[in-house]
Amino acid sequence: MQVSVLKQLRLFNQINADLKRIENELIKFVKNSEYPLITDSATHLLAAGGKRLRPAFALLSGKIYGYQIEKLMPIAMALELIHMASLVHDDVVDASATRRGKPTVRANWGNTISMATGDYLLAKSLGLIAMINNPQVSRILAETSVQMSQGEIQQIRASFDVNQSIKQYYYRIKRKTALLISASCKLGALVSGAPKREIWALGAYGHSLGIAFQIVDDILDLTADQQVLGKPIGGDLRQGIMTLPMIIALKTSEQKSRLRALLAKVDKTEDEILEAIELIKQTKGIEESRRLVDRYIKKAKNYLLELPASPTRNALADLAEFVGERKY
Amino acid sequence: MQVSVLKQLRLFNQINADLKRIENELIKFVKNSEYPLITDSATHLLAAGGKRLRPAFALLSGKIYGYQIEKLMPIAMALELIHMASLVHDDVVDASATRRGKPTVRANWGNTISMATGDYLLAKSLGLIAMINNPQVSRILAETSVQMSQGEIQQIRASFDVNQSIKQYYYRIKRKTALLISASCKLGALVSGAPKREIWALGAYGHSLGIAFQIVDDILDLTADQQVLGKPIGGDLRQGIMTLPMIIALKTSEQKSRLRALLAKVDKTEDEILEAIELIKQTKGIEESRRLVDRYIKKAKNYLLELPASPTRNALADLAEFVGERKY
Numbered sequence: 001m002q003v004s005v006l007k008q009l010r011l012f013n014q015i016n017a018d019l020k021r022i023e024n025e026l027i028k029f030v031k032n033s034e035y036p037l038i039t040d041s042a043t044h045l046l047a048a049g050g051k052r053l054r055p056a057f058a059l060l061s062g063k064i065y066g067y068q069i070e071k072l073m074p075i076a077m078a079l080e081l082i083h084m085a086s087l088v089h090d091d092v093v094d095a096s097a098t099r100r101g102k103p104t105v106r107a108n109w110g111n112t113i114s115m116a117t118g119d120y121l122l123a124k125s126l127g128l129i130a131m132i133n134n135p136q137v138s139r140i141l142a143e144t145s146v147q148m149s150q151g152e153i154q155q156i157r158a159s160f161d162v163n164q165s166i167k168q169y170y171y172r173i174k175r176k177t178a179l180l181i182s183a184s185c186k187l188g189a190l191v192s193g194a195p196k197r198e199i200w201a202l203g204a205y206g207h208s209l210g211i212a213f214q215i216v217d218d219i220l221d222l223t224a225d226q227q228v229l230g231k232p233i234g235g236d237l238r239q240g241i242m243t244l245p246m247i248i249a250l251k252t253s254e255q256k257s258r259l260r261a262l263l264a265k266v267d268k269t270e271d272e273i274l275e276a277i278e279l280i281k282q283t284k285g286i287e288e289s290r291r292l293v294d295r296y297i298k299k300a301k302n303y304l305l306e307l308p309a310s311p312t313r314n315a316l317a318d319l320a321e322f323v324g325e326r327k328y
Numbered sequence: 329m330q331v332s333v334l335k336q337l338r339l340f341n342q343i344n345a346d347l348k349r350i351e352n353e354l355i356k357f358v359k360n361s362e363y364p365l366i367t368d369s370a371t372h373l374l375a376a377g378g379k380r381l382r383p384a385f386a387l388l389s390g391k392i393y394g395y396q397i398e399k400l401m402p403i404a405m406a407l408e409l410i411h412m413a414s415l416v417h418d419d420v421v422d423a424s425a426t427r428r429g430k431p432t433v434r435a436n437w438g439n440t441i442s443m444a445t446g447d448y449l450l451a452k453s454l455g456l457i458a459m460i461n462n463p464q465v466s467r468i469l470a471e472t473s474v475q476m477s478q479g480e481i482q483q484i485r486a487s488f489d490v491n492q493s494i495k496q497y498y499y500r501i502k503r504k505t506a507l508l509i510s511a512s513c514k515l516g517a518l519v520s521g522a523p524k525r526e527i528w529a530l531g532a533y534g535h536s537l538g539i540a541f542q543i544v545d546d547i548l549d550l551t552a553d554q555q556v557l558g559k560p561i562g563g564d565l566r567q568g569i570m571t572l573p574m575i576i577a578l579k580t581s582e583q584k585s586r587l588r589a590l591l592a593k594v595d596k597t598e599d600e601i602l603e604a605i606e607l608i609k610q611t612k613g614i615e616e617s618r619r620l621v622d623r624y625i626k627k628a629k630n631y632l633l634e635l636p637a638s639p640t641r642n643a644l645a646d647l648a649e650f651v652g653e654r655k656y
Contacts, residue, residue, distance in 0.1 A: 038481050089447060093440045112421045115443050116480040119417060122450065123473035129454075130466035138458035138466070145451035152444040153366050 014312065015059040018069050022055050022076050029077060030124060041117045045084055053213075054079040054184040060319070061188030061202050063312040071191045074128040075137065079184050081125035082141070085118040086148055090176070092118075093156050094239040137187055144183045151175025160240035162250055162260045169247055170211070178210030201306035205316065208303065212296035213323050215289050218243035220327070222277055223286060228327055234273040240266065244292070249285035297324040342640065343387040346397050350383050350404050357405060358452060369445045373412055381541075382407040382512040388647070389516030389530050391640040399519045402456040403465065407512050409453035410469070413446040414476055418504070420446075421484050422567040465515055472511045479503025488568035490578055490588045497575055498539070505545075506538030529634035533644065536631065540624035541651050543617050546571035548655070550605055551614060556655050562601040568594065572620070577613035625652040 012019070030042040055076035062072045092111045129138055154172045158164050185206035189199045220229060221236045222245055236243050246263060253259045262268065262276040280286065300320045307313050340347070358370040383404035390400045420439045457466055482500045486492050513534035517527045548557060549564045550573055564571050574591060581587045590596065590604040608614065628648045635641050 032478070037485065038478065089443060092443060111439070112484050113481070115417060115420060116477060116484060119450075119480060120474065120477040122447075123470065123477045126454070126457075126470035126473050127467070130463060130470045133463045133466070135458060135461040138461070139455070142451065142454035142458045145454050146448065149444060149448040149451045150360070150366065152447060153441070156440050156444060157365065 012056065012315075014063060014315070015056060018059055018072075019052060019055060021069070022073060022080070023052065025073065026077055026080060029128075030081075030121065032120075037113075038117065038120050041113060042121060045088060045117065045121075050084075050087075052080060054083050054180060056319075057181060057184035057206060058188035060312055060316055061185045061194075062192040063315075064198075064307060064310055065189060065192035065194045067192055071132075072188060074132050075187050075191060076184075078125040078128040078132070078141065079180065079187070081121045081128070082145065082148075083180055085121040085125070086152070086176070086180075088114050088118040088121070089152060090155065093152060094159075094241065132191075134191065136190060140183055140187060140190075144179050147175045147179050155241070158242060160264050160266060161242060162264045164242050164247065166244070166247055169242065169244055173211060173214040174207075177214040178207045181210035181213065182206035198307050201303045205300045205303040205320075208296045208300035209320055209323055212293045212300065212320075215244050215293045215296070216323065216326060218245055219286055219289050219293070222280060224327065234277060237263070237273050237276055238268060244289045245280055245285035247285075248288050249280040249283040252283045252285070253279055254282070255279055293324055297321065340384065340643075342391060342643070343384060346387055346400075347380060347383060349397070350401060350408070351380070353401065354405055354408060357456075358409075358449065360448075365441075366445065366448055369441060370449060373416060373445065373449075378412075378415075380408060382411050382508060384647075385509060385512035385534060386516035388640055388644055389513045389522075390520040391643075392526075392635060392638055393517060393520035393522045395520055399460075400516060402460050403515050403519060404512075406453040406456040406460070406469065407508065407515070409449045409456070410473065410476075411508055413449040413453070414480070414504070414508075416442050416446040416449070417480060418483065421480060422487075422569065460519075462519065464518060468511055468515060468518075472507050475503045475507050483569070486570060488592050488594060489570060490592045492570050492575065494572070494575055497570065497572055501539060501542040502535075505542040506535045509538035509541065510534035526635050529631045533628045533631040533648075536624045536628035537648055537651055540621045540628065540648075543572050543621045543624070544651065544654060546573055547614055547617050547621070550608060552655065562605060565591070565601050565604055566596060572617045573608055573613035575613075576616050577608040577611040580611045580613070581607055582610070583607055621652055625649065 027043065027046055030039065030046060032039045032042075058076045058079060059067075059069075059072055062068075092114050095111060129141055132138070151172055151174070154168070155176065158168060158172060182203045183206070186199050186203040189202045194202070218236065221233055221243065224233055226233055236246075240263075242263065250256065250259060250263065259276065259279045262272055262279070265272065268276070297320050301317050304313055304317055304320075354374055355371065358367065358374060360367045360370075386404045386407060387395075387397075387400055390396075420442050423439060457469055460466070479500055479502070482496070483504065486496060486500060510531045511534070514527050514531040517530045522530070546564065549561055549571065552561055554561055564574075568591075570591065578584065578587060578591065587604065587607045590600055590607070593600065596604070625648050629645050632641055632645055632648075
């Protein structure tokens with residue numbers, strides 16, 4: 001459902017055919033004739049979809065300048081592979097967190113296979129980066145990868161930690177989400193011959209948008225219609241991920257100590273999850289977070305003013321609106 | 329102790345000072361001012377040492393041609409970081425294997441931190457590869473990384489599997505050990521301006537040597553003096569890693585079914601480990617493996633004949649002898 005809604009958006013019209021090509025190439029690229037198991041797990045991950053936002057950002061950024069799909073394709077693919085690898089390694093972290101009390105044999109084997117699949121996807125992205133053979137591209141992706149691995153460590157340390165600050169929260173989501181989206185915009189522009197100042201502006205746009213995107217994720221995990229979201233809400237609570245609405249609620253709730261106890265608890269019952277959501281909703285946590293989303297979306301759109309006016313610039317502004325308003 | 333013995337070897341005289349520089353640079357390079365935890369775990373890994381064989385192979389291969397330490401340094405560092413990352417991810421795999429029955433909270437958290445530390449080291453190596461900015465170097469390292477991740481998957485699948493073939497064994501050790509040593513030799517030669525044919529010969533030397541190196545590891549894990557080895561023997565048995573002597577023993581033992589049962593057992597007692605070692609020693613498993621080591625060492629030395637005669641070529645031949653005869 002997610003992909004089809006995105007496809008309906010006017011803003012994707014200009015890149016839809018190329019996104020489809022990237023999709024097909026990705027599926028071919030992760031196949032491994034020697035090793036069916038790894039093909040299966042990687043293909044499964046790909047097929048599970050996702051919005052392919054990072055390739056879309058790279059292509060749209062390229063559209064403003066000298067768009068050449070042959071140059072953009074390996075970058076868009078590498079970005080998506082890095083994203084998928086980070087997702088699957090995050091799953092290991094989060095699964096360990098939720099299963100702290102009772103890890104199972106299967107869970108553990110699943111974790112090692114997930115780790116190895118992530119390593120494989122990362123290694124495959126290296127091949128693409130080598131093919132691109134542009135030192136600036138390599139440097140940006142290397143620097144992003146280092147920061148992302150720091151976000152991973154922070155995620156391990158911060159889970160179930162009810163004392164973490166908003167600053168620590170931003171540290172984490174910058175590394176887990178914003179930097180790769182920012183890199184997608186920058187790289188799309190860079191290989192399409194954008195001027196330096198505009199590469200910077202697109203990077204700043206992607207960064208602000210990425211922060212907003214993550215905060216929206218946090219809000220949806222507490223408020224979404226489960227049917228629309230496609231998964232049960234409260235996932236962050238279960239996995240011990242402290243999100244922005246939670247951190248604000250922890251500071252302002254009238255039942256602070258009860259909320260603290262609930263959020264810090266490792267194996268929450270379903271009733272406790274519903275109670276925690278209720279307590280958070282009684283605070284201004286969600287409203288405040290919503291306000292911050294709007295601020296970051298506005299910031300993102302402002303950076304676009306550095307770019308020449310064009311239909312694609314408008315599409316990027318629409319995309320920012322969409323991220324701010326999405327319901328899934 | 330390990331490092332000091334290597335240092336005493338004549339063959340390291342010509343590169344000792346540069347190896348020392350690489351050591352210092354590595355320690356500086358993995359430091360992370362923002363994130364002390366990751367500095368600690370990465371520095372701990374580095375300090376735990378290892379023989380730095382991959383940097384040594386790169387430098388020695390470079391010595392035969394236009395040796396420039398500035399060109400070789402980032403490659404040697406990247407090779408060691410990739411090696412360390414693979415070690416720490418292997419530990420996660422092997423720990424899951426041995427702890428299949430009873431994973432603990434701490435073990436699980438340890439695993440996720442290990443995974444993240446490996447990701448960090450890999451990301452740092454990307455930065456070096458970007459800096460080197462040589463498409464051939466990038467391609468060789470990317471291809472090696474893909475293959476290494478396949479070895480990782482194979483290691484997960486094959487643990488405690490008493491039915492695996494010698495062919496599967498070679499598949500695994502090629503990817504886990506031989507390819508990165510081979511790449512070390514090739515890359516050292518490549519950036520030092522070696523002719524194509526000789527880059528190939530050095531790669532083939534490294535490959536054969538890597539296979540021999542791994543088989544020696546397998547043998548030592550069953551036969552070494554624990555004091556000299558620096559760790560308890562029988563580690564492979566505990567972790568369910570089927571080594572060459574075991575695979576041969578499984579085919580030829582007079583007490584095949586007892587040996588199968590012991591090797592397939594997940595939580596072996598110390599007595600069972602000693603019994604398994606005893607049963608393996610009663611077969612020709614170790615002798616046969618030893619014979620194969622000698623054959624691969626000979627093969628490795630033969631490839632060196634493709635290179636111009638020089639003191640460094642002799643040193644590489646000595647290094648092959650050393651790998652064949654090492655006691656730790």
